[in-house]
Structure formats: structure tokens, C-alpha cells
Amino acid sequence: MSGDTAMANNNAAPAPSPNVDPAIFSSLQAKIDKETAIRDELKEIVETLSKQGRVTQSILSRIHNTPTADLEESVLAPCSESLKEQAATVKSLAQAASKYPFYKWNSIWQREIQNVVSNVQMCEWLKSGSLVTLEEVGQRLHVPVNLQDEDAFHVTIEDYLLALTAMIEELARLAPNAVTLGDYARPLQISKFTKDVHAGFQLLNLKNDILRRRVDGLKYSVKKVEDVVYDLSLRGLIPKH
Structure with missing residues (x-):
């Protein structure tokens, strides 16, 4: 075999494997x-x-x-x-x-x-x-x-519940800010609502790990609002009904 023939053979594209159809990858x-x-x-x-x-x-x-x-x-x-x-x-x-x-x-x-x-x-x-x-x-x-x-x-139900946990966290932020604005009734309203929602969550048997962790964390939001209400009570600022 001449050198030119050998070089041509070495540079030639490999023959398609009979077991792999290129059309598979095109598809x-x-x-x-x-x-x-x-x-x-x-x-x-x-x-x-x-x-x-x-x-x-x-x-x-x-x-x-x-x-x-x-x-x-x-x-x-x-x-x-x-x-x-x-x-x-x-x-x-x-x-x-x-x-x-x-x-x-x-x-x-x-x-x-x-x-x-x-x-x-x-x-x-x-x-x-x-x-x-x-x-x-x-x-x-x-x-x-x-x-x-x-x-x-x-x-989905999960979307709705995860959204609700985010809302409760935002309400927990609102409670002390409402006090700063002189609204002493708002924290009481927030406290009742967050406690009711948290109690509702306790009735659910949650399978979604992310949702379960978020719900577990709601107790901190509830406590944050409770602390605001407690402070108002100590200061005699709880609205009388």
C-alpha cells in the first residue's frame, strides 16, 4: 500500500456504526x-x-x-x-x-x-x-x-397555601409599623387573623416539604405579633370596646 493511500485511509470519516442511526440524534x-x-x-x-x-x-x-x-x-x-x-x-x-x-x-x-x-x-x-x-x-x-x-x-392548593404563608409574614411586619403610625387596633386584628390561619394550618396533613417548613416557620410570625400586642397591653394602649 502506497503512503498516499495509507494517509487517505487515515483521514477518511469513520463508517457509520450499524447499531447507531444518526437519525436518532436528529430527532x-x-x-x-x-x-x-x-x-x-x-x-x-x-x-x-x-x-x-x-x-x-x-x-x-x-x-x-x-x-x-x-x-x-x-x-x-x-x-x-x-x-x-x-x-x-x-x-x-x-x-x-x-x-x-x-x-x-x-x-x-x-x-x-x-x-x-x-x-x-x-x-x-x-x-x-x-x-x-x-x-x-x-x-x-x-x-x-x-x-x-x-x-x-x-x-394549585400548594400555590395558594405558600402564598398565604408569605402574606402572614408580611402582616407580622405590619403589626409593629401600625403601632408606629399610631394605629393600636391593627395589631389586635392581625393577631387574631394570624392565629386563626395558623390554627387552620395545623389541621392539614402536609406532604410538600417546602410548604411544611414554611408553615412550621409561621409560629415565629404569630409570636412576633403577640409580642406587639403584649407590649401595647403593658402600656395601656389596647383599644377598649
Whole structure:
């Protein structure tokens, strides 16, 4: 065999293995490209929801330095309008996401959905002092909740409960700030509500580890509010009814 022939043989591409069809990898790449397109589609909507959520959260953060008498104008009215924008985006997300398997993609929007649910819960509490239900959350966001027999977008029970723990932590922050603003009735209202919610959580047999840890941590929020109420009591500032 001549040297030129030997060199040509050495540089030749390896013959395809009879056991590995290159089409397998072409098919996999097509699937990867499709999943990337789906992820990009959903992330674009979620990013819009995130931006809107930051606006809503900024509005709600005013509760810590706004007297109760001014909440309607300074917080509740603008918060309601901001939540309407978020609800429209959640509805768009639901329409897009429902074309695909829910639990394959829900990690993309889970955090933002929990944030908007928490905002809904907080806004309702500030208005009425009541806890908005999971079903009412679905009605306000115009999306299904807790779907059992359909693989489509929905707000899960875990999303609702995790959002509620975040709301309770925020209320625990509000209690001492309300005192600073001269509102001595608000901590009592917060204390009763947080205790009732914490007692409700104790009735649940939670399987989700993250949720269980968050619920375990609620006792610190409850105690924080209790300490504020106790201090008001010692100072003789508890409102008389």
C-alpha cells in the first residue's frame, strides 16, 4: 500500500456504526428545539407577569407607612387596578400553558403565580379583614384551581397555601409599623387573623416539604405579633370596646 493511500485511509470519516442511526440524534435535536421554543414562549409571558407583580408589590409596600384612614386612596384603589393587569396576564399564561403538560412546565411560573395570589390575599384582607378562598382566587384571576381530571393550567392548593404563608409574614411586619403610625387596633386584628390561619394550618396533613417548613416557620410570625400586642397591653394602649 502506497503512503498516499495509507494517509487517505487515515483521514477518511469513520463508517457509520450499524447499531447507531444518526437519525436518532436528529430527532432528539428537533425535540430539544421544540421544548426551547415552548420555554421561551412561556417565559416571555411570565416575565411580563413578574414586572407587573413588582408594581403591585411596590403599591402594597406602602401599607407600612400609610395610616389606615388613607389606605383606600393610597393602596387599595391602585392595587386593585394593578391586580387587574396581572389577572389579564395570568389568563394569557393559562391559555398558552394549557397546550402543554402542566407539571412539565409549571416550575416556570410557580413563583410568580404564588406572588400574585399573595397579593390578592393581602388586598382582600386590607379591604375586609377576611381570607379569600382558593376558589375566589380562581374567579379573580379567571383561571381554574385545583384541577384533578384535566392536564391544564391551574392554581394549585400548594400555590395558594405558600402564598398565604408569605402574606402572614408580611402582616407580622405590619403589626409593629401600625403601632408606629399610631394605629393600636391593627395589631389586635392581625393577631387574631394570624392565629386563626395558623390554627387552620395545623389541621392539614402536609406532604410538600417546602410548604411544611414554611408553615412550621409561621409560629415565629404569630409570636412576633403577640409580642406587639403584649407590649401595647403593658402600656395601656389596647383599644377598649
